[in-house]
Amino acid sequence: MIISLLLVLALTLVGSPMLFERLKFVNSFTRLYLGILALVFLALGNKRFHYIDILILFFVLGNFCIEFLWKSKVQNILSYLSIILVYALFFRLLKLEKVYQDLFLKMWVKLGYIASFVFLSLFFLNQFTSINTDIFNLESLLDLSPNNFKFHLMGITLNKIYGSSIITRVYGFFVEPQYAGFYFTMNLLIACYIGKFRNKKLWVLMNLLAGTVTFSSTFFLSLIPISVLAFTGNNFRFVFYLMLTIFSLFCIFEYENMKQMEILNLTSFGDREDRIRGALVVLEKATQPDFYFGHGVDFQNTFGGKPFSAGFFVALVERGLIGLLFVFIMIFCAIGKKYTAGIILLLYLLAAPLYVNYLFWISILAIWAGAERGKELREKRILANP
Secondary structure (H helix, E strand, O other): HHHHHHHHHHHHHOOOOOOHHOEEEEOOOHHHHHHHHHHHHHHHHHHOOHHHHHHHHHHHHHHHHHHHHOOOOOHHHHHHHHHHHHHHHHHHHHHHHHHHHHHHHHHHHHHHHHHHHHHHHHEEEEHHHHHHOOOOOOHHHEOOOOOEEEEEEOOEEEEEEEOOEEEEEEEEEEEOHHHHHHHHHHHHHHHHHHOOOOHHHEEEEEEEEHHOOOOOEEEEEEEHHHHHHHEEEEEHHHHHHHHHHHHHHHHHHOOOOOOOHHHHOOOOOHHHHHHHHHHHHHHHHHHHHHHHHHOOOOOOOOOOOOEEEEEHHHHHHHHHHHHHHHHHHHHHHOOOOOHHHHHHHHHHHHHHHHHHHHHHHHHHHHHHHHHHHHHHHHHHHHHHHO
C-alpha cells in the first residue's frame, strides 16, 4: 500500500498542473513508466473483484474505445485512461481496508502542512525581503515561457499590480496559482468532513492563509460554500442552495450588465469569457456526432479566438456530451450526496480543465476518505452517548 501511495504521489507531482512537469528531464515516457508501475501495484492490492468492479471497468474502457474510434490521438487517450484507471483502482483499494484510508489521510494532512508552510514562506520572503533563495538555479531546470517569474528554492512567485499596490502572487510548485488555490480549497473542504484531528485549527488556518496568497478568485468564491458547510446546519444549507440557484439564474439573465462591474477587472474573467465564447461557437457549429462524441483531444479552433481552457467546455468540445457525462459520473460515484463538494468541483471545472489531472481525482478521493472518517467518528460518539 505504501508503494502504491508513493507511486500515485509521484504521478501527481510529475503531471499537470505541477511545476515538476516542466523539468527538462521529465517527459511522457517518465509518466508512462510511473503509470504502469502504479497500475500494477494498485491491481495487486485489489485482490477481490466483484461483478460491479468489472462493470465499472467495462464502462471506463468502453468510453475510451469511443474516443479511440473517433478522433483523439492514441497518446492523449492513454494518458487520460491511465489517470482514470489509477483513480478507479485507488478508490477500490481505499474501500477495501480502513487502514489504507487512515494512511492516505495521514499523508494528505502532512503534505498540507508542508505545502502551506512553503506558500506562506514564499509570500513573506518575496513580499517583505529581497533575499535570493534560488540557490539551486531552479530557473535553468525548468522549461517555462518568459513571464517575469521569480524563482526560489521552494517554487516560483510573480509580482502582480493591484491598483497602486504590488503584491506577491505565489505559484509555489504549480504552473498557475489557480491550481494551487484548488489544492488548498480541497484541504479546507476535507477539514469540513473529516472530523477532529490533532492541531486541526492550525492546519485549517495555514491552508486558508496559503490559499489566500495565491490570490485566486475561484479560491475566494469557494470560501462561501465552505463557510456555509462548516458553520451552519442542514436547514440553512438548504436555504443557501436555493438562494445560490436563484442567484445563478439571475446572473445568467443579467449577465451583460453584471460583467461591467469594475471588480471583475482584477480577475481573469474577461479572458475566460473569450475562451468560453470560442467554445460555444464551435459547439454551435458542431455536427450531431461531434456534439455527442467530441472533436477530438487538442482540437484546433478553426473559427478563430483563443485556445480553449474553460473547464468542462473543453470536455464538451474535445470529448463531447458523452465524455462530459462520463466525468460527472466518475465524480459523483465518490462524492455522492456531498452537495457542497459537488458545487465547488463544478465551480473549478468551469474555470479550468482539471479533469485531465491526477491532482483533481486524488483530491476527490481525499474528500471521500475524510468524509468516511468523519462518519465513523460521529457513529462512535452516538454509541458512546446513547
